Amino acid sequence: MGDDMTATPWWQDAVIYQVYIQSFADGDADGIGDIAGLRSRVGYLSALGIDAIWITPWYRSPLHDAGYDVSDYRAIHPRYGTLSEARELIRECHAAGLRVILDIVPNHTSSAHPSFVEALRASPGSPARSWYHFRAGRDGGDSPPNDWLSVFGGSAWTRVQDEDEWYLHLFDASQPDLNWDSQEVRAEFEDILRFWFDLGVDGFRIDVATALMKAPGLPDLGYPDGAFLADLTRPNHPHRDRDEVHEIYRSWRKLADSYDPPRMFVAEAWVDDADRLSRYVRPDELNTTLNLFYLKSAWSPASMRTAIDSSIAATASVGAPTTWSLSNHDVERVVTRYGRADTRRIPGVSGPELGPVDERLGRRRARAAALLTLALPGSPYIYQGDELGLADAQIPPAARQDPIWIRSGGRRWGRDGARVPLPWTTDGGSYGFGDDGAWLPQPAGWGSHAVEAQDGDDTSFLELYRQALRLRRTHPALGGTNAVTWHDAPRDDVLLFTRSPGFGCVVNFGPVPAPIPLDGQVLLASDGADFDGLLAPFGAVWLDLDHATARTRHEEPGAR
Numbered sequence: 205m206g207d208d209m210t211a212t213p214w215w216q217d218a219v220i221y222q223v224y225i226q227s228f229a230d231g232d233a234d235g236i237g238d239i240a241g242l243r244s245r246v247g248y249l250s251a252l253g254i255d256a257i258w259i260t261p262w263y264r265s266p267l268h269d270a271g272y273d274v275s276d277y278r279a280i281h282p283r284y285g286t287l288s289e290a291r292e293l294i295r296e297c298h299a300a301g302l303r304v305i306l307d308i309v310p311n312h313t314s315s316a317h318p319s320f321v322e323a324l325r326a327s328p329g330s331p332a333r334s335w336y337h338f339r340a341g342r343d344g345g346d347s348p349p350n351d352w353l354s355v356f357g358g359s360a361w362t363r364v365q366d367e368d369e370w371y372l373h374l375f376d377a378s379q380p381d382l383n384w385d386s387q388e389v390r391a392e393f394e395d396i397l398r399f400w401f402d403l404g405v406d407g408f409r410i411d412v413a414t415a416l417m418k419a420p421g422l423p424d425l426g427y428p429d430g431a432f433l434a435d436l437t438r439p440n441h442p443h444r445d446r447d448e449v450h451e452i453y454r455s456w457r458k459l460a461d462s463y464d465p466p467r468m469f470v471a472e473a474w475v476d477d478a479d480r481l482s483r484y485v486r487p488d489e490l491n492t493t494l495n496l497f498y499l500k501s502a503w504s505p506a507s508m509r510t511a512i513d514s515s516i517a518a519t520a521s522v523g524a525p526t527t528w529s530l531s532n533h534d535v536e537r538v539v540t541r542y543g544r545a546d547t548r549r550i551p552g553v554s555g556p557e558l559g560p561v562d563e564r565l566g567r568r569r570a571r572a573a574a575l576l577t578l579a580l581p582g583s584p585y586i587y588q589g590d591e592l593g594l595a596d597a598q599i600p601p602a603a604r605q606d607p608i609w610i611r612s613g614g615r616r617w618g619r620d621g622a623r624v625p626l627p628w629t630t631d632g633g634s635y636g637f638g639d640d641g642a643w644l645p646q647p648a649g650w651g652s653h654a655v656e657a658q659d660g661d662d663t664s665f666l667e668l669y670r671q672a673l674r675l676r677r678t679h680p681a682l683g684g685t686n687a688v689t690w691h692d693a694p695r696d697d698v699l700l701f702t703r704s705p706g707f708g709c710v711v712n713f714g715p716v717p718a719p720i721p722l723d724g725q726v727l728l729a730s731d732g733a734d735f736d737g738l739l740a741p742f743g744a745v746w747l748d749l750d751h752a753t754a755r756t757r758h759e760e761p762g763a764r
């Protein structure tokens with residue numbers, strides 16, 4: 205790649221675009237996204253102005269959880285293509301200046317993985333079973349070994365047919381948890397990492413990075429009768445954020461650092477305590493962690509500012525950069541969430557239970573949020589389709605595929621609404637996603653959000669993202685990892701910060717126009733409408749403070 209690899213490590217402020225491969229672009233017209241489709245859109249991605257892509261699991265898998273149930277970590281699922289196509293894709297991305305991050309799923313394999321198939325065949329107590337968590341059931345084998353619950357709902361144990369033993373799965377029954385006390389499991393995963401690093405992959409997102417180690421003896425959590433969903437929030441949790449997990453990541457970091465250039469890791473770590481979260485990114489551990497404080501925050505000035513400050517404080521305390529994301533494939537899209545009266549992300553609930561959605565409002569807020577996010581120091585993540593302003597789609601019950609929907613017997617909607625194939629063209633059988641048809645139904649009118657519809661339209665979401673990403677590359681204050689300086693705003697519903705040299709970002713969370721309390725030239729506004737020199741309702745602006753305009757200054761900001 206063209207840039208100087210010895211300068212600041214690229215991952216410290218990289219813009220990372222999440223490719224949900226089955227819904228990105230379909231190259232072979234079977235209705236499912238694939239590597240061929242992705243390769244055909246590398247130009248789109250590099251023109252967008254991102255630095256790297258993170259590709260969700262593309263490995264061989266029975267696809268009970270969209271590929272997070274891997275049956276061969278060294279093979280590409282045939283529906284996505286072949287290993288040689290993967291190699292070509294990596295080469296083409298590198299040639300276009302894009303890094304490639306894959307998703308590694310170390311907490312569990314698929315139940316179709318040869319090691320689990322062998323473990324099932326082997327007898328209780330045999331070495332083959334030591335790769336997983338097999339235990340004798342209680343009540344003579346009739347009840348699960350403990351009271352743990354699956355993150356997707358229901359017991360975290362499934363009984364082996366014709367036996368008293370059960371196996372542990374913190375997710376779906378098709379995703380048995382690996383036993384990370386096993387040295388063989390550890391060696392196997394380091395070998396998998398090497399396999400992909402040798403192929404040129406630049407890093408990994410670590411799926412459920414906090415869950416690998418379990419407390420000795422697998423003690424009960426003491427759930428009340430009738431509990432259905434795993435509670436992940438308790439201190440000293442027996443299957444979350446155990447201290448022993450860090451040893452694994454120290455070893456992985458050594459492995460990644462042995463490459464030239466060094467490879468990187470980003471942890472998926474749903475940890476609510478900032479100090480506990482920071483442990484994952486200590487200097488000898490993982491490079492970055494996804495930022496779930498920011499992703500969960502309500503769209504309000506106080507909540508966003510707290511999320512920003514606590515995220516920066518947590519990672520800065522160990523010298524790591526912060527990351528930012530507004531959505532991903534596991535949560536509602538930002539337009540949908542921000543279109544509600546309550547804009548927080550409420551775990552375990554989705555769909556209409558959360559109240560009506562005003563998508564127009566959600567889009568205005570999401571545009572402002574895009575400018576806020578891309579102005580922050582560190583590394584922002586963009587979930588595919590967020591740059592088009594897509595909202596969650598309503599998936600008819602018969603078409604839903606998420607194991608959350610299935611395991612809950614239809615009580616929880618699951619995540620399919622955020623995973624609908626992208627619209628590339630305004631019409632056509634699948635709006636240019638492929639030739640015809642898409643594995644999840646695209647709603648009527650999907651084409652109005654298509655890349656084709658937005659390309660070249662200065663008022664579009666896509667052009668807002670493109671312009672913001674272009675500026676982020678060229679403005680000396682943007683990118684990087686230096687701090688933000690907050691300033692007093694004229695009103696409680698306005699947030700205002702500057703970054704040096706000469707950059708300001710002002711966000712109006714309220715429904716009425718607000719004065720822009722800084723002298724500067726508007727570089728970019730989330731809302732192009734003219735509000736008489738005022739900041740649009742639900743809008744944000746970027747300002748070049750070194751080039752003040754003749755615009756009247758409304759109020760002097762006082763640095764806090």
Ligand code: GLC
Pocket residue numbers: 269272273309375411412472533534
């Ligand atoms: C992570 C993934 C999610 C998956 C789960 C189990 O949270 O992001 O999609 O269902 O892990 O692997």
